[in-house]
Amino acid sequence: MRVLTADHPLIQHKLTYLRDKRTDSPTFRRLAEELMTLLAYEATREVRIEPFEIDTPVARTTGIKLSNPKPLVVPILRAGLGMLEGMVRMLPSAEVGFLGMQRNEVTLEATTYANRLPDDLTNRQVFVLDPMLATGGSMVDAIRFLVERGAKDITAVTLLAAPEGIAFMQEQLADVAPPITLVTGSIDERLNEHGYIVPGLGDAGDRLYGVV
Numbered sequence: 193m194r195v196l197t198a199d200h201p202l203i204q205h206k207l208t209y210l211r212d213k214r215t216d217s218p219t220f221r222r223l224a225e226e227l228m229t230l231l232a233y234e235a236t237r238e239v240r241i242e243p244f245e246i247d248t249p250v251a252r253t254t255g256i257k258l259s260n261p262k263p264l265v266v267p268i269l270r271a272g273l274g275m276l277e278g279m280v281r282m283l284p285s286a287e288v289g290f291l292g293m294q295r296n297e298v299t300l301e302a303t304t305y306a307n308r309l310p311d312d313l314t315n316r317q318v319f320v321l322d323p324m325l326a327t328g329g330s331m332v333d334a335i336r337f338l339v340e341r342g343a344k345d346i347t348a349v350t351l352l353a354a355p356e357g358i359a360f361m362q363e364q365l366a367d368v369a370p371p372i373t374l375v376t377g378s379i380d381e382r383l384n385e386h387g388y389i390v391p392g393l394g395d396a397g398d399r400l401y402g403v404v
């Protein structure tokens with residue numbers, strides 16, 4: 193698995209405000225969306241393209257366009273929804289699927305409670321969005337789910353990642369054939385005993401949408 197940390201100063205600036213506990217929900221939502229737009233630039237460096245001939249007002253030339261089938265963007269519910277707008281703004285022709293994963297706060301294990309995805313993902317390039325890579329349980333389950341349906345290559349995009357989650361992904365996905373890339377805004381210090389990323393930003397879902 194390839195791991196890319198997007199250390200652009202604008203990303204780090206916005207992440208700092210996102211981490212600040214004084215940042216309110218509307219500002220948090222806006223920052224998460226803006227951050228995703230910047231991360232999308234890194235995450236789509238290897239988006240699949242093909243040559244495309246056009247006429248400019250002056251001459252015929254060959255440019256490029258996104259290949260078919262178009263990429264699939266999959267936010268993991270609920271917190272991944274906070275990154276969706278930022279991603280599809282950069283990739284408006286992408287299709288969007290949804291995966292609902294919930295972690296048990298005691299065992300920290302992830303289960304799938306909803307899925308709205310095409311059955312057949314053969315040859316699809318997939319971008320999975322989840323702001324926090326903590327234990328890595330939901331991300332590993334989501335990626336396995338997508339690989340079983342034929343996804344061709346998968347890029348996981350997170351705002352923050354814990355070293356423990358990255359190590360878990362590397363170990364659990366070592367046998368997976370399609371290439372896997374992780375793009376993250378920061379690799380933080382560690383997970384605490386409650387499964388929160390340190391220093392992190394708290395519960396991303398709650399900070400985006402309030403406690404439900």
Ligand code: URA
Pocket residue numbers: 271324326387388389390392393394395396397
């Ligand atoms: N999920 C979150 O929202 N925050 C963490 O720190 C870890 C998992």
